[in-house]
Amino acid sequence: MTKLYLLWGILSISIILLMIILFRYRQAFQWLGYLCFNVALAAFLLYIVNLLEGYTQLEVPINPVTVGTISVLGIPGLLMLVALKLWIV
Template sequence: MMHYVLWGVLIASGLLLLFIFLRNTRSVHWLGRICLQIAFAAFLIYFLNLFSTYTHFTIPLNAATVGTVSFLGIPGLCMLAAVKLVLL
């Protein structure tokens, strides 16, 4: 029974936070920009992994690598490639 109460509190507080966050138009613009950067980073890593059959070089598509590439951009992708080449 306690799990249901905790899940209810979690869902209610999450919805309230989402309502407060999306009420401001600047925050919607900010959230859209972050989502676009994350999608672009995932696309860059996926595009690099498409050529893995020719180059035998892959970068895993996970939250850490996508976060690095979305924060740093193309230099972040180059950094991940350099780290993988040096360490492996």
């Protein structure tokens, strides 16, 4: 029970420090905006790939790992996941 309170305390302090950093530096909002845009674009691209599953017989799951990979690597990351799906499965 004490461990649970300790974890919640660490989480609360981390959130407060993150908010202080975000409000102190205006560039942090730009960075956060770019991150949100990349995540939304990655999820949309995965949705399009899964929407075309009837034609391509290819399904790439939408989960945090695949969305994160495409967010960081972009279109080459999507192509890498498709190649891994075709090669391994």
